[in-house]
Amino acid sequence: MVEFDHMVSNQRKWMLYLLGFFILGFILTPYRNAFLGLFFGGVISLINLFLLHAQGKKFAKAVIGEGNFMMIGPFLRLLIVCATLFLAYKFANTVLFWSMVIGLVTSYFVMIGDVFMRSLLEVKNQK
Numbered sequence: 810m811v812e813f814d815h816m817v818s819n820q821r822k823w824m825l826y827l828l829g830f831f832i833l834g835f836i837l838t839p840y841r842n843a844f845l846g847l848f849f850g851g852v853i854s855l856i857n858l859f860l861l862h863a864q865g866k867k868f869a870k871a872v873i874g875e876g877n878f879m880m881i882g883p884f885l886r887l888l889i890v891c892a893t894l895f896l897a898y899k900f901a902n903t904v905l906f907w908s909m910v911i912g913l914v915t916s917y918f919v920m921i922g923d924v925f926m927r928s929l930l931e932v933k934n935q936k
Contacts, residue, residue, distance in 0.1 A: 810869065816923060817862045823919045824855045831912070846897065846904040850912015853893045857886045858916040 828851050835844035864882035871878035890913055897909040 813865070813869065816927075820858060820862075820916075820919050820923050821855070823923070824851065824858060824916060827851055827915055827919070828855065842903065842905045843908040846906070846908030847912040847915075849897075849904060850893070850909040851915050852912075853889060854913050854916040857889060857913075858919075860886055861916075 828848060831844050831848040831851055835841055835848060838844065860882055864880075867876065868878050870876045893909065893913065894906075897904050897906045
């Protein structure tokens, strides 16, 4: 469980770094619509990441027998994504739709990057 908590904190840290990068891009570049979409998609992606980690922790507790597990997480995350895409479509002149979609998947890029970095560190430590 300690490794899971360490993984969660690393992924949240990297998501916050990316959100900061998106804010800097919004402030410093003329591509405001694109970075605004990336930022809002990234915020929703961070919320979905929080929900995914909470669901993983509940599942782990259910496996070791400390609680029960009800699986409504994927439906809630899908509902949040659909509402976000609806808002992006409604405010298409303010936010770029495709940048919002890319922002929504940033948490998956962060998870893949975290797994890749962990595997590289394990290989390096075994040598």
